[in-house]
Amino acid sequence: MNLYLRYFDKEVLVNNVDEAINFLNSIGEIVITPELEADIREYAASDVFFPKRYKIRPRVYFIVIKTDAATMLDFKEKKAVRSNNVEKERTAAPAVMRLNEVRPGWYEGSIDFKRVQMVPGTGKFQYRDTHFVAMVKAESGIDCYNKIVEHLRQRVDDRSQFPSSKGKNFKFRYMGLAKDMVK
Incomplete structure (x- = not known):
């Protein structure tokens, strides 16, 4: 499972949580606290496929999305993203x-x-x-x-x-x- 992260126009597709934390550390406006790092690790390990957003300051967030996409192009073309529709189809009567x-x-x-x-x-x-x-x-x-x-x-x-x-x-x-x- 890969992780897609975006903060305004900065985005990356990474293979693990450590790479995601390194990306976030490279952005000066984002302060990585132990609680934030633990929450990102917990999200990556969970079965939840909804995008997760983290607040930096009022009305400013970065997002993390789980994906099966191997490349950024695959992700952008939505070839391997689990959408809400997939989850709804599984649970629909x-x-x-x-x-x-x-x-x-x-x-x-x-x-x-x-x-x-x-x-x-x-x-x-x-x-x-x-x-x-x-x-x-x-x-x-x-x-x-x-x-x-x-x-x-x-x-x-x-x-x-x-x-x-x-x-x-x-x-x-x-x-x-x-x-x-x-x-």
């Missing part, structure tokens, strides 16, 4: 990634939405959290979502609120092909 995948058959879809209901006795309306589950014949996860929401819109108050298909309040599971769809 697989269902969201498969939402638009066309796969005809039966889906079990569940949705948690805010349903408007009248309170008996007062005649006032309030939002109530409602959980709805249905088996739907659909082409994809998004088609399943659209069919469930269309069904509910015909049966609940127009002021009810439905979540995004990509949010945590909608889940779907592919159950398989229907017998009449098998060839």
